[in-house]
Amino acid sequence: MSTSSPLCQLNGGCMGCCGHDFGSKEQMQQAITENTQEFNTAHPQTEQQFLTFRDRAHPFDLRYGVCRNLIEEKGCHLCPLHPTRHRGKDLRIGHCDTNYLCQTATLFAGWNTQQQEAFIHFIEAKKIDHLTYSIAMDNNTLLKEFLDQEKISVK
Numbered sequence: 001m002s003t004s005s006p007l008c009q010l011n012g013g014c015m016g017c018c019g020h021d022f023g024s025k026e027q028m029q030q031a032i033t034e035n036t037q038e039f040n041t042a043h044p045q046t047e048q049q050f051l052t053f054r055d056r057a058h059p060f061d062l063r064y065g066v067c068r069n070l071i072e073e074k075g076c077h078l079c080p081l082h083p084t085r086h087r088g089k090d091l092r093i094g095h096c097d098t099n100y101l102c103q104t105a106t107l108f109a110g111w112n113t114q115q116q117e118a119f120i121h122f123i124e125a126k127k128i129d130h131l132t133y134s135i136a137m138d139n140n141t142l143l144k145e146f147l148d149q150e151k152i153s154v155k
């Protein structure tokens with residue numbers, strides 16, 4: 001997942017960068033469950049074991065659109081390749097683009113403070129769970145609805 005926009009942290013954390021063209025929320029959860037089972041079976045401890053787990057599938061070989069490295073731990077969805085788990089070394093590099101920003105986050109960065117606050121309030125008012133949020137960020141449906149509502153045009 002990217003951490004370059006405040007939008008990435010909303011709604012319990014966005015997973016929209018951890019795949020694309022997601023299936024349903026239930027399929028997304030199923031993919032994460034299967035990934036987690038594989039992770040627990042592999043039980044990686046060393047850096048090489050984490051890389052072996054990471055490279056067990058091609059980066060484009062997704063489950064219902066979900067990256068095969070996205071797992072669940074203690075009720076949280078996370079990437080076990082993140083640098084915070086490897087003394088600062090980013091094991092995601094070579095697998096996904098850690099600098100990627102979705103269209104919504106890219107546009108959001110160019111808005112003024114008032115527009116940004118309006119968008120955050122718009123999202124919060126939806127009261128959606130973080131998987132639904134992630135799907136909506138990936139397919140731009142929240143962005144489109146907000147732009148229509150605010151009558152903002154995008155060039």
Ligand code: SF4
Pocket residue numbers: 001002003004005007008014015016017100101102103104105134137138
């Ligand atoms: S899809 Fe957008 S908001 Fe979600 S993690 Fe990626 S850059 Fe952040």
Ligand code: SF4
Pocket residue numbers: 001017018019067068069070071078079080081092095096097
């Ligand atoms: S490697 Fe990790 S951060 Fe990158 S897409 Fe997969 S789960 Fe997300």
